[in-house]
Amino acid sequence: MKWNALHTESCPVARGLSVVGDRWTMLVVRECFFGIRRFDQMQERLGITRHVLADRLRKLEADGVLRREAYQQRPPRYEYRLTDKGKALYPVLVTLLDWADEHVPIQGSPSVRLVSRETGNPIEPKLVDARTGHEITHRSVLAQTM
Amino acid sequence: MKWNALHTESCPVARGLSVVGDRWTMLVVRECFFGIRRFDQMQERLGITRHVLADRLRKLEADGVLRREAYQQRPPRYEYRLTDKGKALYPVLVTLLDWADEHVPIQGSPSVRLVSRETGNPIEPKLVDARTGHEITHRSVLAQTM
DNA sequence: GATATAGAGTTCCAAAACGGAACTTACAAT
């Protein structure tokens, strides 16, 4: 199976990965959540090659995750912002961050924690069912094809 | 920056992606959650090349996400199972599934829904703070380096 | 006894993606 064929897969996990499932894409999205909007800034912060960054930005725009906006004319300059679809990736980013923070530690390096913008209190992510409030685990839940 | 350098990055998102951030890895993990444990079965279901699958399984084992276990001697045959670290990836898989189900639709293809194993009721994933129960959004939360 | 099947890989090759560094284009500032 070619990679692009994932786009047409019936499994939503595969379809999701067809958009964000490569080495750099989620890091670009992360930078956007950090408020980084410009090409050069992303390139320097990520250490990604300019070629690959340009390619990822194009794809993310084509997929509707980012929006390309001119912030000046003469010379034309563009910046990238998350669309609503892009912003909806936040839970994916947070669960990944939470998993890695616990399971892919690095000694001596500063860790990251999530805090409430309001209270400053630390936040502990937990995935629940919106209706019942029960935690979602692989034991309590079943994926069902409709 | 080389890909492997991500392992030593301070950002947990980057470290997480150094383990699961490629085209196939999360799909292999998905298969494991579905109960698929054997090489040939994964290869056929995923349509991945055998070469790449062997490589991913090796890496996932090295990273402690999967465990390789002999299920017979003569000839030696192995299967792969999720470790606790691997099982902890479930929320990442679910948030990705949920995002794609809503934002990367495919016309005419069967959708997927999550249901409770107990009640059979549909489940709607929501990421909350375990302490307060408040929903986690990019507006309410701040990532802070410690 | 010869052949087929199973299962977990390995090997080989051509095509695609990636990393690194320099180059382009359009303007502003010194």
Next chain:
DNA sequence: ATTGTAAGTTCCGTTTTGGAACTCTATATC
């Protein structure tokens, strides 16, 4: 005239991937 800024593009050598065939050990079948 030269330097700086910003968003890319171009070129080239290395890595990774896709695809198909092959290996190796053992059991099952003709």
